[in-house]
Amino acid sequence: MDRSNKIWLGIAVFFGVTAFWWLLTPKAEPVLVEAQLLERPKDSLPEAPIAKRFRHVELSPAAVDAVREGERIIQLNLFPGETVRVRLDKAEKTDPVSTEVHGEVIGMPGAAVSFVTYNGTMAGSIEYPDGRMFLINYADPTSHSIVEIDSGATGGLPHASVAHPDTETILYRSPEGSVTSVPQYKMRPFKPGVKYRVPGFPGFTHILTLTNTPRTNFWTAPRPPVFGPPIVGILVCYTGLAEKQCGGVRGVETRARISVAQVNNVFRRSAVTAKLVLLGTEKVNYTTVGNSTSDLMNLTFARTTSLFEVHKQRQRYRADLVSLFTGASPKNFLHGSSWMLNTTNGAPAYGFNAMEAVYAPTSVFVHEIGHNLGCSHATNDYGGLLLRGSFTNSWAWRFGITTNGVTYQMKTVMAMGGGRKLGYFSNPNVSVWGVPTGDTNLANNAYTINQMAPKVGSYFTQIIHNRKLVPNHYPKSLPPGMTNRPGIRQPRRYFWNSGRRTGE
Known part of the structure; x- marks a missing residue:
């Protein structure tokens, strides 16, 4: 072997050994917070009314890169003494940016973590198994906020057991009975149920007893027609005040994206075969009237020129559902409102919801999407039995877990009564701590969504084939099923996958 070949061989061996060493050497785990910033007054925080504690920080660029890439382990130093390690799945590119x-969460079974990135910034939500929730949100160009949501302010609502003290909300129902407007009231304090810390799950390692035994008879499942893939496309429109309260464009855009991500995470945790896809975001010239149900009505029936433009945008994006993100108003005793399906026929003319943008990632968005897909509150919520979803078992589930003689009240994401809210749609086949999160005869939101997502995901077909963009007459809806029959070619929608558009 001549000298030149020996040199090249040596170079090849060197680079080979270097690459092998680099692959075997574990990468350092990025830490979320690079620097803590000066303390700010609580009223500077959009989520102030429901914040237990908060701080403003500078995020580590390495942590943001790890979130964008996925398949890494990162350390979330949420607060002093509150650090968890998170193993990320493979990241999905939802659009070019x-x-x-x-x-x-490593060592904490049952915890849920979701992150999104957008134009170099990020947002995230971390939910512990006992229902405690942390949000990471864009605050301004130099900082993000980390907020622990006060479970006492989000767990119990007066309307769950008695009429709401502020006002008697009017519920609107379409003439043919296909949908009902369902409000989500503001979060108010209640006596917390679970006080255990949950690093590694202590306090729930004993034998657990279900306090509300399911019925023994079996629910006969109807078989509604399936229209297409269970992919639901959504357009999020936001107002100027919503943008301002969220810290600017990046703030409201990341809140929209993390809200969609939370829906998809609750889907998969609840054994739901469906996906929510953000088709786009648009700013709309609209000012909230201080009542989410009134905002919903204004949006649905296009009562302003700007809101009529939203209907045109819905057609342009071919969006099955539309969310209106408004500013938070002190006059509003609601956080959100949406049209809940009451039948299996669908109601494309009522594919809308409205909510206060700053509260969307606090489970408000997930809750309203559940209504749009035919899920109702729990039967033991105030008025629960009167608000039926698409099926006779489309209710949420409120249940108690007893350990060491103490009962802790829990509830799934669609329930509105007292207790810790868990990130699950009711499903008798999915358990937490060995206890089912639903009831075959009463509470199976997962079945409801599995059946209705293909139909709601076909709404845009009916909208496109109808010249009139809004309901024909207040409050009459469009006839369902006229154009979206099997065998009819659906217009093409574009989603983003690894930077390339793929059609559906």
Whole structure:
């Protein structure tokens, strides 16, 4: 072997050994917070009314990169003494400038983690198994906020057991009975149920007893027609005040994206075969009237020129559902409102919801999407039995877990009564701590969504084939099923996958 070949061989061996060493050497785990910033007054925080504690920080660029790439382990130093390690799944590129990724908290089974990135910034939500929730949101060009949501302010609502003290909300129902407007009241304090810390799940390692035994008879499942893939496209429109309260364009855009990511994470945790896809975001010239149900009505029936433009945007994006993100108003005793399906026929003319943008990632958005897909509150919520979803078992589930003689009240994401809210749609086949999160005869939101997502995901077909964009007459809806029959070619929608558009 001549000298030149020996040199090249040596170079090849060197680079080979270097690459092998680099692959085997574990990468350092990025830490979320690079620097804590000066303390700010609580009223500077959009989520102030429901914040237990908060701080403003500078995020580590390495942590943001790890979230964008996925398949890494990162350390979330949420607060002093509150650090968890998160194993990220593979990240999905949802559009050219955004990614979505979910993960698990190492050593804390049952926890839920979701992150999104958008134009170099990020947002995230971490939910512990006992229902405690942390949000990471864009605050301004130099900082993000980390907020622990006060479970006492989000767990119990007066309307769950008695009439709401502020006002008797008017519920609107379409003439043919296909949908009902369902409000989500503001979060108010109640006596917390669970006080255990949950690093590694202590306090729930004993034998657990279900306090409300399911019925023994079996629910006969109807078989509604399936229209297409269970992919639901959504357009999020936001107002100027919503943008301002969220810290600007990046703030409201990341809140929209993390809200969609939370829906998808709750889907997969609840054994739901469906996906929510953000088709686009648009700013709309609209000012909230201080009542989410009134905003919903204004949007649905296009009562302003700007809101009529939203209907045109819905057609342009071919969006099955539309969310209106408004500013938070002190006059509003609601956080959100949406049209809940009452039948299996669908109601494309009522594919709308409205909510206060700053509260969307606090489970408000997930809750309203559940209504749009035919899920109702729990039967033991105030008025629960009167608000039926698409099926006779489309209710949420409120239940108690007893350990060491103490009962802790829990509830799934669609329930509105007292207790810790868990990130699950009711499903008798999915358990937490060995206890089912639903009831075959009463509470199976997962079945409802599995059946209705293909139909709601076909709404845009009916909208496009109808010249009139809004309901024919207040409050009459469009006839369902006229154009979206099997065998009819659906217009093409574009989603983003790894930077390339793929059609559906």
